[in-house]
Amino acid sequence: MPGLDTLRQTFAKVFGYGDSGEELRFFFAPGRVNLIGEHTDFTGGYVLPLALTYGTWAVVHPRRDRTFRLASTSFAGKVEIDADKVVYRQADGWANYPKGVFREFNRFKVRLSGYDILYDGNIPKAAGLSSSASIEMVTATALNQVESLDYSLIELTKLAQRAENQFVGVNCGIMDQFASGMGQAGNAVLLKCDTMEYRYVPLSLGDYQLIITNSNKQRSLTESNYNLRRRECEEGVNIVRNQLAGFVNLGNVSLAQWQVAKKYVTVPEVKKRLDHVIHENERTLASTLALEAGNIQDFGQYMIESHESLRDLFEVTGPELDALFEEARRVEGCLGTRMTGAGFGGCTVSLVHTEAVSDFKAQVTRGYKGKTGLNPTFYHCNSGDGARELKGR
Known part of the structure; x- marks a missing residue:
């Protein structure tokens, strides 16, 4: 400062x-x-x-x-x-x-x-x-x-x-x-x-801390597919709205309702985008309960599932963020990791045991540079x- x-x-x-x-x-x-x-x-x-x-x-x-x-x-x-x-x-x-x-x-x-x-x-x-x-x-x-x-x-x-x-x-x-x-x-x-x-x-993480890893793969949202992903979601909303009584928005659609409505979404890309959004809402609520209960193991698992969904369904990760994700998961003492932000480059956030932070930085740097030729940058994440x-x- x-x-x-x-x-x-x-x-x-x-x-x-x-x-x-x-x-x-x-x-x-x-x-x-x-x-x-x-x-x-x-x-x-x-x-x-x-x-x-x-x-x-x-x-x-x-x-x-x-x-x-x-x-x-x-x-x-x-x-x-x-x-x-x-x-x-x-x-x-x-x-x-x-x-x-x-x-x-x-x-x-x-x-x-x-x-x-x-x-x-x-x-x-x-x-x-x-x-x-x-x-x-x-x-x-x-x-x-x-x-x-x-x-x-x-x-x-x-x-x-x-x-x-x-x-x-x-x-x-x-x-x-x-x-x-x-x-x-x-x-x-x-x-x-x-x-x-x-x-x-409250963030009561015990012996764990949040580490932000910058991929150093630069991106600009106005030049990326961010607006395209938003349009794909809007296309899906227009279909789901006609299938669910009392529809407000995707944030109010339960998993059970989605199972009923998803068969009407026939464009594969649009279906995948909505599938991510609806499951991600459920993960976010579950993550909140896990943090409030001090169950950081479950929270770490939800982080991993979130990244996999952003990679496979929303398709906004890319090779650099995926490489960081894969390398972080190999580190003993890392409970969870995921891309954060809009994607297409940028950062991951990881839940790492305090005693493993040095190893985390060294191992992720070595593996990530080997895959991408880029050096990551690490930040301790304080609220x-x-x-x-x-x-x-």
Whole structure:
């Protein structure tokens, strides 16, 4: 975590300020890792993410000319925007995420006064840990505070999701923004994505810990098959809706109901996508009960089953994530492992005994590099709090 004084000095250098005194304000929003419940959020199902201690910081200084100047410690140059003329530009890259948030506030008739904002983050880029949602949520939280608005955190998560859906063009569900906004240290959060009902789930893992492994296979959701998978699910929903009385969404379909309805889904790919989603919802609920009971052996098995379903039915893993999965399973002391995030590259999350962590890293690195030529990167997964303003110097 960068110190606030370091961020203050970097801000002054980037934007050419001297001592900006008390006008600077500091905000943070975390990334997230999803423990289980993958590709269920956009169909109204269950997810079980936690907020990370990795995330995005934003240093904010007010302007009076309704202009935004955006800079990042990770990218050269600045992006300048008129608050009344917020449009998507591919050349603006990462800055389109905060721009989408600006446009959402504009749509609610909030007259933004303009700001200089410096972003700094430590989430691996394109790793599936929701750096985009972190940027959106830190921006939304900052504007909500500095403009003295009264949007709740849940309202801000919905606003940030719309920014990604409608401005950036990724049809993500609510999970990423919700976890970034509503995370709580020491807990995962079970979320029903259609109703926004949620409860915190204590993470009492005993002698085990969660290890994130980055495949270092980069991917961009706007260039992947993510939107195709969503369309395939929507095609299946249109069929199932006509077969089940009182149908709401896939998140409300039981295994027994699916056995009745699945024979009407005749496109093999569509049937496989729905088969994954409905079973994944059941696994997520079972995983929650296992964690609450301290039964981490069962939780680890559900993680394995989840990856196998994402590989065989939803087909979003790919050779790199599958190689990490296979190598992790060979390590004594690893109870469970699975891909996390949208897939097509990114990360796995594994449940590893504390005394086996060093062996886990060494064995997975050796096997994975042998199969792919890539070196993985490992992160200890600690749960943190959600989006907030940071006080002090």
